[in-house]
Amino acid sequence: MLIFKEIQLLPEIFLGISIIYLIIHGTFISVNNKYLLIQNSVLYLSVLIISLFCFLLINNTIECNDFQIFNNTIIIDYLGSFSKILIAIVSIFCFLMIQRYLTVQKINYFEYSVLILFALLGIFFICSSNDLITAYLAIELQSLSFYIMAALKKDSAFSVDAGLKYFILGAFSSSLFLFGSSILYGVSGTTNFEDLKNLFFWVYSSYDCTQDASDYTFVKDVFINGGLIQFALSFIFVSLLFKLAIAPFHLWSIDVYEGSPSSSTFFFAVVPKLAIFILLVRIFYSSFFEYTAKWRYYIVILAVLTIVVGSFAGLEQKKLKSLLAYSSISHMGYTLIAFSTGTFEGLQMLFCYLFLYMIAGLCIWSIFLMLQLKYKYVKKQNKDLADLSSLSKSNNILALFFSTVLLSIAGLPPMVGFLVKIGIFLVSIEVSMYFVSIVSILCSVISTFYYIRIVKIMFFENSTAGKLYQPIKSHISIVIVCLFYFLLFLFINPTLIYLFSYKITLLLTMTMM
């Protein structure tokens, strides 16, 4: 018997209050001139906050039923909670990893941690939004924090440039979302996913039952043919694709990823994708499934285009960071293939792929942040691929981990990346998308080329005069080793990742019915 259902939102409330206290704490302490100390203390406090948030989430036992709270604008279900836990754990690792980078780069603002926490709050709200308005506000909270994070290195022209680009294009895409929502509101009179679903379900079913077209000409015009609704939905869809950097809308991401500080790029690349996909699933799988079924072919074309762009453009990259950016673009293409199938298995494989994308991305970006050349000019951060040639000499094990994770991301057989990738191809074959699977698998071979090129640079090239890398701190190395063994473990026992995604999809489809 739960009377005060809103208590289910306690983790987010706790996070919000903590952020405010963190701001106060940071402001008071920054009167002292011990900047490094502020950075560290605020960083550790953020880790503490996220950990407590995580405990509170786990404490909320949500099994089969879902709650809709705050006037049905927020939904608490298993998908949301599990994703939040995953995102929280990933962001704890992110916090631990970026600490050294921030110290080296002398980003001495305590606001950085606060901004990350704000972005996380936004992401958590995206995960559980059940209303277009909530979704918009959550996206804005996340994006606005991200814009500042991109531009935070004030003395770097690249960073400011990246922040401005991110801001302009992000604001543009957000406005598209708002535009689509307003049209949708104009047509249906509601912005709630649940109401929209019920409305359209009712319209469809009653229209099918009566067969008397004369009474329903208005209904037919507006809902069944649905020109206006599709128009509105396409705006929402495009805006979310902007956020995901799917192919025709990906151009911002390369510049932003490369220009912004690596610690911010870490967050942009790894954390928000899952949340945006959850929102996509909530909108297009439950509320507007009848409409989006017609779009499947267009979505598939976008997905293939994304994979092609990610694979071919990555071949020409000289910088590690932009290569990873293109790699993440092509991964979004694979997930979009799974999204476009519209089947139960498709959803399952989509979540599998996204979970693994986050874990593997965490590994790869952590290692990336650890790579610190022994330069005189210590702030040089845009790493050329050629610099990696000395990695196997200065830190052999790290080079080994790096190449293993790269091969996993590339989807080569003995790694877990292979398993989730064949999941994508399996579901695309199940809905008879043979051509798509052939094209995308050939593209995956092409993208393998740039992953094994990094392996080549690390192991095959004998650089006698290369610059050596700084050693890694012990506690960070323990974290990296744990992540690495977790990846290996997932290959030996992939059931773990499959079962979680299976449960999520099962509960999700149950509530959709």
Added chain:
Amino acid sequence: MLDFFLLNVTNLLILILVLPLIGTFLLLFVPSSNHSALKAIALNTSCFLYVISLFLWVFFNKSIGSFQFVSKLLWIPFLNLNFSLGIDGISLFFILLTTLLIFLCILISWNSVKTNIKEFLIAFLVMEFFLIGVFSILDLLLFYIYFESVLIPMYLIVGIWGSRERKIRAAYFFFLYTLLGSVLMLLSILYIYYQVGTTDYEVLLTFIFSKTEQKFLWLSFFGSFATKVPMVPVHLWLPEAHVEAPTAGSVILAGVLLKLGTYGFLRFSFPLFPEASFYFAPIVYLLSVVGIVYTSFTAIRQTDFKRIIAYTSVAHMNLVMVGLFSFNTIGLEGAILQSLSHGFVASALFLIIGVVYERHHTRMVKYYGGLVHVMPLYTFIFLFFTMSNIGLPGTGSFVGEFLILVGSFKTNTSATFISATGMIIGGCYSLWLFNRISYGNLKTQYLKDYIDINKREFFIFLPLIFGTIAIGLYPEIFLNSMHMSVNMLVEITHIYTL
């Protein structure tokens, strides 16, 4: 419990599969500066593994055609993907070949590998794990996983311990050719999984695909296996990879990796898609015959010692393909036997190159000459393997080639005729090469300080010589064990096509 585990014969295969990993695990804990301990661990592991794999042959029941030592481990149960192991008469000898050659490979690189020796040994043991897995797995998807996993250690072996700057290109060639060939096979496997609901091999044997399906599936499997064999249009990676790889890498490449292709045809293409195999047989004949003649002629005009042997391998493996597509017991047994003997002979020839390369660091034929004056034992072994490469009666290749030609004569006379000419050309280049290297005057203007082969190298050659002679003189000991399995394979192939 423990002695139950040790004494139960069915667990032998799991033990063999796990042992290389245990060796790898032990190697990880030895500091990389302690070379002698590293080598000792790797050598003992691989030797022990070879001895245990011989027990596999001892306990092998020759009167059954079905799979033996079958064991099943759960992996992803709810996707019906299980780790089922088992061997039959076809895969038994490939496993023995693998364990023997890895053992020899570690012995070969005893002194020649100077850098990163720990990683080198780990790469070999890991590769042994993958190779044994490929030959003993009874699940299509897991077969693919193992099949592709072999690429990674081999890529590293060619790329890191290769000889020249061209090695990077060679490693890319090897990796991308094989990967590109086999991704379509992955899609076909997924299609099969979607159709049947499982990829378990024994279940798949009971499933009949329609004719159109068979054709598409066969073609995609062909792309993968033909790249591995290698057949003609996609053979370019092989000379590159062979020439640039270290001696041990070449040995394992010629000895075992090329057999993955023929093994794949035997295990999967024939029984799963029998009609398509018949349908596409003419094309395979054409490609193999072209391959035999073309690569034999190409071998004649090479200047690089290793390249000659590499092209020889291509020719011989294409002959194996002719035998495979004869679809009768004689031809198939000949093909397996020829694969085995090629495993011995080609490895030995690469080893012979390795011996002189280790001493003089060149592989160009023109720098050598008159080695018989200073390296008599070496020349004798070289002569022996040259003769077995040609197919002299009494050596393994003769039996293999004879059986292949007899088998394929029943099916396609003209193809048999043309592929038999390949043997004559083979005689040309092998004898020419032997002549250039061994006879004539010593070229002291190029090379000085000749040393005959030492005890270690001699004992590496010894099992290979024994193996070649054993197949040549009394092939029945090998044929005995594979009769039933091959008969069953032929029966399956013929039942569905009638």
